[in-house]
Amino acid sequence: MTASSDRTVSLRRAAITVVIAAGLYEAFARSGAFPPALLPTLPTIARRLFDMIADGSMLHHVLYTLYRMLFGFGLAIVFALPLGILMGRYRPVERFVLPLASALMPIPSLAWVPVFILWFGLGNTVSVLIVFYAAMFPLLLNAWSGVRSINQIWLRAAGAMGADERALFWKVIIPGTSPFIITGLRQAFLRAWIAVVGAEMLAASDWGLGWVIYDAKEFLNTDVMMASLAVIGCIGFMFERVVFGSLERATVLRWGMMRMAKS
């Protein structure tokens, strides 16, 4: 059996599974064993999703969530990456920051939500800060271990060839650390994506994907929940594949520091 026909068999089986699963769900939903408010049929969900996209409310929710997410994520990048690199380069910084980071890391970011609500009130600030907290540690630790894992020979070679501190930083340390930083960005994104949805549920605001799911519970709008779940899944999947995939291709894969995983 050749590889390509192997693949088509897998694809066909995958398609069949999805169709069967959808069919089973549909049968359950229509059987009347469960109230339709709790188990809406697939056409109902699709129609609701379409309505929400058509009247612009879904776009509004998505934009709010992305705004909080990217704001917090950006703050984490600006703060944690330089700090992580400093930790890797300078011993005193490492000795000061590392114990604090290891003490704070095991605390789930969402545990801070009640405290942040008291301190900053309901609204955007809480979500942004929670995202910041969630995204910070993977970035910090990956940047730190990335700098420490740089081959000493590269540093010495660059030094011997007369690179000054700045050239060393931009030409050796940053490219050498980049596979770790990209891993850190990936992990940080996953954490932040969970954090933003959870924070929106707890720190109720008027817009946002987490809020709309939680709010739909009050009115038994299961179709709204499922539609939003689908959108959340799609955005997460897109970021993972498209954004980080292309980032990887443009940097570390092109520089030959990492090989594409065999699929």
Added chain:
Amino acid sequence: MSNSPAASVLPAASATVDAQTDARWRVALRNLFPFAVVGALWEVTAHVGVFPRRLFPPLEDVVATLVRLTASGILPHHVFDTMVRLLTGFAIAAVVGVAIGIAMGRSRRAEDIVLPLVSIGAPIPGIAYAPLFMLWFGLGNVGAVLLVGFVSAFPVIFNTWTGVKAVKEIWVRSAQAMGADNRRLFRHVILPGALPYVLTGLRLGLAQAWRILVVVEMLAAVPWGLGWLIFGAREFLNTDVMLAGIAVIGAIGLALEHFVFKRLEDFTVVRWGMMVS
């Protein structure tokens, strides 16, 4: 220092022991220093009175609250309920996840059937399912435990699947050539071979379960539980209770990571020489 040809003469040996305890003290002090600085800053901010004391309690208040809640038995009750939920949910995830993962790794058919479903469910953050689970299974324990199990099953499934597929083909063939039947092959080759991955999956799953559980307890209105302890304290502006609860949550998270899984790894894969501790 380390490359001196040491330890043949007794006085020298005792000197190194002294130096070792000395070095250990220095490391402990060095690790405590940042906490002392941050703690001092916190104390100064709290006592200067820029923020109301209710919202920004000094550390001695937090410690006093921690002691008071522990002594009165309230905190242990919260911890106990949370741990029961965590372990029940995680046990479901571990059993179901490992079973599905092994099936996926061993049989092509199972892989083709399950993988699309798992790949559709995985990119949605677990917490987003919480309201749905609450509608389906009601507020309280059932929904919380099932959600924790559901969410932490994904990393277990993925890692077990990878682990089973990563067992070297040569090991399987040589065991078969030596006449191992299917059951022996599974027990003596595949299971130990996949174990490092399975343990990684369990570890990730438990961390995931812990993070989700804290939020679920806030949302699901359970009467007891650490998540509820800190979320409920919001109503009464008890910031000291919240901070004490967060400290306990962090300590439990650290303990789960360091004691449970470190031990398990030392006993299995490290002892078998499959991984360096």
